[in-house]
Amino acid sequence: MSAIPPIDRRALLLVDLQNDFIHPEGAYARGGAKSADIAALPAKLKPLADAFRARGGLVVATLFTLVPGRGGEPIVSPHLKALRPFIAKGDFLPGGWGQQLVDALAPADIAVEKVAFSAFYMSRLEWVLRKSGIEHLTVAGIVTNGGVASTVREAHVRDLGVTVLQDGCAAFSQQIHDEAIAGLRPVAEIATIEKVMAGL
Numbered sequence: 001m002s003a004i005p006p007i008d009r010r011a012l013l014l015v016d017l018q019n020d021f022i023h024p025e026g027a028y029a030r031g032g033a034k035s036a037d038i039a040a041l042p043a044k045l046k047p048l049a050d051a052f053r054a055r056g057g058l059v060v061a062t063l064f065t066l067v068p069g070r071g072g073e074p075i076v077s078p079h080l081k082a083l084r085p086f087i088a089k090g091d092f093l094p095g096g097w098g099q100q101l102v103d104a105l106a107p108a109d110i111a112v113e114k115v116a117f118s119a120f121y122m123s124r125l126e127w128v129l130r131k132s133g134i135e136h137l138t139v140a141g142i143v144t145n146g147g148v149a150s151t152v153r154e155a156h157v158r159d160l161g162v163t164v165l166q167d168g169c170a171a172f173s174q175q176i177h178d179e180a181i182a183g184l185r186p187v188a189e190i191a192t193i194e195k196v197m198a199g200l
Contacts, residue, residue: 004136011058011134015141015148020091020098027098031086037170038142042104045140045168048193049105051200061101061108062119066092117150136161140168145180152188162188
């Protein structure tokens with residue numbers, strides 16, 4: 001992997017750490033889709049987010065969003081509807097409580113709405129990063145095999161450096177998380193929160 005640039009050209013990218021995914025009153029909790037590993041992430045990542053800000057790096061949050069369509073019903077991709085049939089009107093609503101970054105990590109310096117697994121798909125993420133002089137992403141969030149993996153691979157093909165926080169990401173099973181991390185090794189550095197903190 002190439003050398004990591006100075007902190008003012010780096011961003012901590014928080015993938016989908018939102019109320020509707022994580023909060024006990026969010027959409028996923030109401031639907032029974034819970035994970036202790038996912039719930040633990042905000043507290044684990046807060047010291048790193050604070051350190052990034054203090055040293056001049058950016059904290060960027062991606063916010064999965066369900067855009068209201070006809071009658072205000074959310075536009076949900078068929079694969080997601082099949083996977084999470086409990087998703088309802090008002091969940092992940094633009095500007096709504098459920099769509100927002102969890103309080104423990106808020107506010108992000110920059111927040112970008114996303115509508116698919118990859119945060120780069122049909123979003124302004126790359127534009128914001130380039131305009132902010134960002135050359136390297138330290139990626140954390142959920143789920144390792146979905147939003148994290150898709151975003152990391154797209155960052156790689158856009159010639160952005162990437163470090164994935166092995167203990168700063170989670171999935172709904174440890175095995176799936178481990179397999180996703182292994183699959184990202186060819187396109188990203190894999191590190192721990194402690195290692196990145198020490199390098200700041």
